[in-house]
Amino acid sequence: MGYLSKTSRTLRQSNYLSLLRNSTLFPFNSLSSTTFHHQQRALLCSQSRQQNIKDKSAIDLSQYPPELIRNFSIIAHVDHGKSTLADRLLELTATIKKGHGQPQYLDKLQVERERGITVKAQTATMFYKHRTNGDDHSEGKDSPSFLLNLIDTPGHVDFSYEVSRSLAACQGVLLVVDAAQGVQAQTVANFYLAFEANLTIVPVINKIDQPTADPDRVKAQLKSMFDLDPSDALLTSAKTGKGLEQVLPAVIERIPPPPGKSDSSLRMLLLDSYYDEYKGVICHVAVVDGILRKGDKISSAATGQSYEALDIGIMHPELTPTGILLTGQVGYVVSGMRSTKEARVGDTIYHTRNTVEPLPGFKSAKHMVFSGLYPADGSDFEALNHAIERLTCNDASVSITKETSTALGLGFRCGFLGLLHMDVFHQRLEQEYGAHVISTVPTVPYIFEYSDGSKLEVQNPATLPSNPKQRVTACWEPTVLATIIIPSEYVGPVITLCSERRGQQLEYSFIDSQRAFMKYRMPLREIVVDFYNELKSITSGYASFDYEDADYQQSDLVKLDILLNGQPVDAMSTIVHNMKAYRVGRELVEKLKKVIDRQMFEITIQAAIASKIIARETISAMRKNVLAKCYGGDVTRKRKLLEKQKEGKKRMKRIGSVDIPQEAFHELLKVS
Numbered sequence: 001m002g003y004l005s006k007t008s009r010t011l012r013q014s015n016y017l018s019l020l021r022n023s024t025l026f027p028f029n030s031l032s033s034t035t036f037h038h039q040q041r042a043l044l045c046s047q048s049r050q051q052n053i054k055d056k057s058a059i060d061l062s063q064y065p066p067e068l069i070r071n072f073s074i075i076a077h078v079d080h081g082k083s084t085l086a087d088r089l090l091e092l093t094a095t096i097k098k099g100h101g102q103p104q105y106l107d108k109l110q111v112e113r114e115r116g117i118t119v120k121a122q123t124a125t126m127f128y129k130h131r132t133n134g135d136d137h138s139e140g141k142d143s144p145s146f147l148l149n150l151i152d153t154p155g156h157v158d159f160s161y162e163v164s165r166s167l168a169a170c171q172g173v174l175l176v177v178d179a180a181q182g183v184q185a186q187t188v189a190n191f192y193l194a195f196e197a198n199l200t201i202v203p204v205i206n207k208i209d210q211p212t213a214d215p216d217r218v219k220a221q222l223k224s225m226f227d228l229d230p231s232d233a234l235l236t237s238a239k240t241g242k243g244l245e246q247v248l249p250a251v252i253e254r255i256p257p258p259p260g261k262s263d264s265s266l267r268m269l270l271l272d273s274y275y276d277e278y279k280g281v282i283c284h285v286a287v288v289d290g291i292l293r294k295g296d297k298i299s300s301a302a303t304g305q306s307y308e309a310l311d312i313g314i315m316h317p318e319l320t321p322t323g324i325l326l327t328g329q330v331g332y333v334v335s336g337m338r339s340t341k342e343a344r345v346g347d348t349i350y351h352t353r354n355t356v357e358p359l360p361g362f363k364s365a366k367h368m369v370f371s372g373l374y375p376a377d378g379s380d381f382e383a384l385n386h387a388i389e390r391l392t393c394n395d396a397s398v399s400i401t402k403e404t405s406t407a408l409g410l411g412f413r414c415g416f417l418g419l420l421h422m423d424v425f426h427q428r429l430e431q432e433y434g435a436h437v438i439s440t441v442p443t444v445p446y447i448f449e450y451s452d453g454s455k456l457e458v459q460n461p462a463t464l465p466s467n468p469k470q471r472v473t474a475c476w477e478p479t480v481l482a483t484i485i486i487p488s489e490y491v492g493p494v495i496t497l498c499s500e501r502r503g504q505q506l507e508y509s510f511i512d513s514q515r516a517f518m519k520y521r522m523p524l525r526e527i528v529v530d531f532y533n534e535l536k537s538i539t540s541g542y543a544s545f546d547y548e549d550a551d552y553q554q555s556d557l558v559k560l561d562i563l564l565n566g567q568p569v570d571a572m573s574t575i576v577h578n579m580k581a582y583r584v585g586r587e588l589v590e591k592l593k594k595v596i597d598r599q600m601f602e603i604t605i606q607a608a609i610a611s612k613i614i615a616r617e618t619i620s621a622m623r624k625n626v627l628a629k630c631y632g633g634d635v636t637r638k639r640k641l642l643e644k645q646k647e648g649k650k651r652m653k654r655i656g657s658v659d660i661p662q663e664a665f666h667e668l669l670k671v672s
């Protein structure tokens, strides 16, 4: 889309400015620290970030009516270069200094830097002077400056909820595709997210510097799969900088400005929130209509609670107070909220004095995987409780409820968007809050129908009676629609894997002469347990995979219990398909045998369905070894050791348990 002619723009701008007569504009000299003061390393990061930020005192948001604003997101398959491209655009607009010494500037979390993935979507506001051939500079008039809000999104399937939320604040996207790898599974998924949200799609073929880059093949794929015009694709290398100069002009010319009305009552969409130890809850918002000024009284449509806008501003890319946020802008608001439970993602924030029609909001996050979290040291429950509360303030997509396990004591049942999300949550708990946790075998949410006609969603297998068949009349398991893209030579092994995992093929076609595209309906349980790793290993790493949730399907499910010395360990119970129960039971006991240390007494490990034992292993007691060390010498010493061993035995038997290391739970995760 071409941008507005200079005359009409100036006219609209002056109307717009009259709306702002009463606005207070603040200088921009205060910069906040990041929330990562927990670690020295992060502090260093923060210092270098602040040094990288140029002087903000000249920013005057009143210069940016909606027609001079563009809100866009960068979406792509994992590792196709979103964060690197975002970095280059921040440098190009002098939002951060060139060579700031931190790759992927917007990947702020330690876990993101260590794993090289984006977990949280991040927004950065940039200012960019746009010159076109049609601009008349003869009278000394300057090129117009645009305010661009860039949202960098995660690529991994677990975080697609972050992507769809980010898109709600955008009118367009840069769809980045690796010039060598071409269209991959998350390219397809992300394209449809943007397409269904009616966003303008600007294709960017990145990494053209690679020796194996084949932009023409990628253009043909974009045409055949998405009907995107090949001549619209921008060719870039975020690494060498080639072609980057075309990106922002394309954003300005092709993506429409935000459609809101400046003279309507304020309506802001709450995009995300996180907790900062100094400022409290910080909400990221998109101003859909109206104007927000510092000091305004605002209310939440979801909770009805009212607040004062204590501090407002933009992410440039650090929090930069502006005292005002105008229609179409994306920024932050600090309003004295105490917990992010008050800040509901998708909520509408409005002026308390007005009544407004709430914005449509978002679908709530769907939890695909549930697992129990317990303090590694049973007495640390309160510390873990505190850590989880703080972390969920920064990751509202996790669901938390308290639960008690006979084996592990007091803990929490947590719902995650996927296994990677679960892993990242554990890592953040340890790194950012120093919590040591035991996590139980992840499970998916099954539905059981009981003989009285009631239906129950089961997120914790332990809550099912050991013999569900006695009372259960039917059960259902969640399924997904999986998209798999692979080089053609791997089609055979992938079909075998999918059928082993109870998949039903829905579609099989070719993207081009070298790549096959397959769509399967699969039980969710089969893909959360190590499916992706196996898929990668049978395709030498070339497969790409994505899934979206689909309906429940009726299934023949059984509860598999693990017994240690005859006692069921509730935290190890799992629900499996009847057809696989024997194999899974056998593998589970074998894995446990390998990871549980020998103790002062014999340990029997059993897998059982209802009262039927289907697998058994034994770990012999340490007795022989302990006494062997006495070399038939001193009798008193021998007796002492035997006494100690008896004590140990009694204690273990008394609590009816054995020491189970955390690895035991980790190993159980890998059995499908």
Ligand SMILES: Nc1nc2c(ncn2[C@@H]2O[C@H](COP(=O)(O)OP(=O)(O)OP(=O)(O)O)[C@@H](O)[C@H]2O)c(=O)[nH]1
Binding pocket: 076, 077, 078, 079, 080, 081, 082, 083, 084, 085, 104, 116, 117, 118, 119, 153, 154, 155, 156, 206, 207, 208, 209, 210, 236, 237, 238, 239, 240
């Ligand atoms: N050769 C080459 N490598 C690039 C280019 N752009 C990015 N990379 C590299 O590709 C890898 C992935 O880049 P990222 O920017 O982290 O990719 P991403 O899409 O943000 O990844 P996720 O956030 O995990 O989805 C990094 O090692 C980058 O250095 C490019 O234009 N050329």
